[in-house]
Structure formats: C-alpha cells, structure tokens
Amino acid sequence: MDRKRMAAACALAGFALAGAKFAAAATERDTAQGIAQYREMLADGNPAELIEMTGEDLWKESRGPKNASLEKCDLGQGAGVVKGAYAQLPRYFEDAGRVMDLESRLVYCMVQLQGMEAADVTKKPFSGDGQYSTDIEALVAYVAGMSRGMKIAVPQTHPKEQAAYARGRDIFYYRGGPYDFSCASCHTGDNKRIRLQDLPNLTKQEPARAAFASWPAYRVSQGALRSMQWRLQDCFRQQRMPLLKYGSDASVDLTVFLGVNANGGQMMAPAIKR
Numbered sequence: 001m002d003r004k005r006m007a008a009a010c011a012l013a014g015f016a017l018a019g020a021k022f023a024a025a026a027t028e029r030d031t032a033q034g035i036a037q038y039r040e041m042l043a044d045g046n047p048a049e050l051i052e053m054t055g056e057d058l059w060k061e062s063r064g065p066k067n068a069s070l071e072k073c074d075l076g077q078g079a080g081v082v083k084g085a086y087a088q089l090p091r092y093f094e095d096a097g098r099v100m101d102l103e104s105r106l107v108y109c110m111v112q113l114q115g116m117e118a119a120d121v122t123k124k125p126f127s128g129d130g131q132y133s134t135d136i137e138a139l140v141a142y143v144a145g146m147s148r149g150m151k152i153a154v155p156q157t158h159p160k161e162q163a164a165y166a167r168g169r170d171i172f173y174y175r176g177g178p179y180d181f182s183c184a185s186c187h188t189g190d191n192k193r194i195r196l197q198d199l200p201n202l203t204k205q206e207p208a209r210a211a212f213a214s215w216p217a218y219r220v221s222q223g224a225l226r227s228m229q230w231r232l233q234d235c236f237r238q239q240r241m242p243l244l245k246y247g248s249d250a251s252v253d254l255t256v257f258l259g260v261n262a263n264g265g266q267m268m269a270p271a272i273k274r
Contacts, residue, residue: 048141048218048270051133051225055142058135064114073109075102075143086147087267090256092158099164101255103229104247106139122246126230130223140216140227144269152213152267154259161256164249168257171250172202181239183254197274202258209265212258217271225270228255 059070059082075085076093090101096108103125110116125136133141156162175182183202186192192199200207216227232251236244244251 046218046270046272048145048216048225048272051138051141051218052145052270053142054133055138055140055145058139059142064110064116066113066115068113068115070106070109070113070139072113073106075105082143082146084147084150086144086269087150088153088155090161090164090252090259091155092160098249099158099160099252099256101228101247101252102140102143103136103227104252106136106143107247125246126226126233127224133225137216137225137227141225141270144216144267147267148269150267152209152259152262152265154256154263156260164253164256165260167250168253168255171254172257177240179240181241183235183239185239202261205261205264208258208261212262213265213268214271214273216269217273219273221274 062069072079074080074093074095075082076088076091077083077085086102089105090099092099093105093108096105100108107118107121110121111118121136125134127134127137156165172183172187175185186199187202189199190201190204192201200211202208202211215231216225218225229246229251232254233244233246236242
C-alpha cells in the first residue's frame with residue numbers, strides 16, 4: 001500500500017473508532033437522534049472523500065497485463081468522460097450489447113482495457129467492516145462523486161433499457177424465499193421502518209429520488225463505503241433470498257427500475273449513512 005492509501009486508511013480507521021465511541025454513548029439516549037447528530041458532525045468531512053481520491057488515482061493508474069489506465073473507459077458520455085456519467089447509469093452500451101450499471105461497466109473496462117480477468121476483479125468486490133475499500137469500491141466512489149449535484153437521468157430510449165426496467169419492476173414485486181418477501185414488502189408503504197432504519201417508499205418520486213441519489217454511501221456503523229450492488233445484495237440477504245450475483249442482469253435490471261423512478265432528482269453520492 002502506497003503512502004497516500006495508507007494515510008487514507010489510517011484516517012478512515014479513526015473515523016470508525018470515533019463512530020464506535022459515539023454509538024456507545026448514544027445508547028443512553030434516543031439512538032435515532034444520536035445517529036442524526038453523528039451524521040451532522042461528519043457532514044463537512046465525509047470519509048468517502050478519502051476513498052474518492054484513491055479512486056481517482058486508480059482511474060489514472062496504468063495497471064493489469066496491458067499496463068493501461070481506465071482513462072479511455074466509456075461510461076456513456078464518451079471515452080474517458082467521468083463528469084456526469086453516474087447520473088445517467090445504468091444504460092445500454094452497444095460495445096457490450098447489454099445494459100450496464102457503473103460497477104458492471106467498470107469490470108468490463110478493466111477486462112477490455114487493462115487485460116484483467118473478470119473472475120479476479122469480482123472475486124471480492126466488497127470490503128469487510130472496518131476495512132479500506134476495494135479497488136472497485138474506490139472507483140465507484142470517484143465516478144459517483146463526479147456527478148454530485150447533477151440531475152438523475154437514467155435513460156429509457158433503447159428497447160433493451162425499456163426491457164431492463166420492466167424486468168426490474170417484476171423483480172421488485174416478486175415474492176419468494178422462506179418468508180415470502182419482496183422488495184415491495186418494505187418499500188411500497190409510507191412511514192415504514194425496520195429497527196431504527198426508515199424504509200423509503202420507492203414507488204413514490206421524492207423518496208425514490210432521495211434513496212437512489214445517496215448511493216454509494218459511507219456506512220458509519222460498518223466503517224466502510226458501500227455501493228449500490230452491495231445495497232441490493234444485502235437486501236436480498238435480509239429477505240433470505242438466494243445470493244444476488246455481483247453485476248448480474250438481475251442486479252442491473254433492479255437498479256434500472258429504481259433509477260428511472262428517481263429521475264429528476266439530484267445526485268448527492270457518496271453520501272453518509274448510519
């Protein structure tokens with residue numbers, strides 16, 4: 001690990017320790033209020049900013065068997081254009097012949113441009129609690145940060161984008177698993193919560209916008225940055241559904257459904273969450 005990444009890792013460890021101490025103190029008062037206060041404390045210093053810097057370095061660094069950077073990766077706005085790209089993902093990519101979200105597109109570029117193996121890149125896409133971010137997580141943070149303040153505009157012009165939305169809607173409402181849950185079980189009503197976590201109604205415009213706009217996010221309780229793929233996979237886990245494969249069509253389709261519902265909102269990722 002180079003000095004810059006080591007410094008960032010040490011800083012994040014400090015944030016995680018501070019979060020743990022704060023959480024312990026908050027047990028004697030309203031926990032929800034304590035979480036809100038902690039978010040306010042870090043509002044001007046989101047730890048994700050350090051991860052964004054690492055992601056920018058990785059974007060520009062020559063790596064892999066082809067010793068190439070990702071600066072020619074087309075995220076939908078043209079080769080190498082990062083600014084504003086995340087706000088318009090997922091979308092259809094003609095070179096790949098499929099609809100892709102940011103994470104599946106990054107894997108594609110790492111394989112095509114840098115010569116890496118997809119299986120190696122996706123073997124461990126998520127960091128553990130308290131661990132510094134994986135390369136993909138850092139790249140996601142960087143690209144997402146370059147759309148901060150921009151309008152969400154997930155496209156629905158290509159037939160495959162429209163088909164992805166329809167499949168994503170079906171997945172959202174599909175009930176299964178030992179508890180007969182679906183995404184809709186938690187996210188179609190107003191004023192719902194699980195433990196201390198508010199559950200936004202993702203079928204309504206404003207809650208959908210607020211939710212979609214905030215991922216990826218730094219999770220204070222885990223001391224780690226989490227991506228949209230992680231969020232969806234963890235929701236499937238909580239439903240006791242089969243593991244959602246990283247970068248799968250199902251994961252992308254569901255993201256399309258959520259993103260289109262959020263169109264018109266303003267990106268604010270990477271955000272900070274409990």
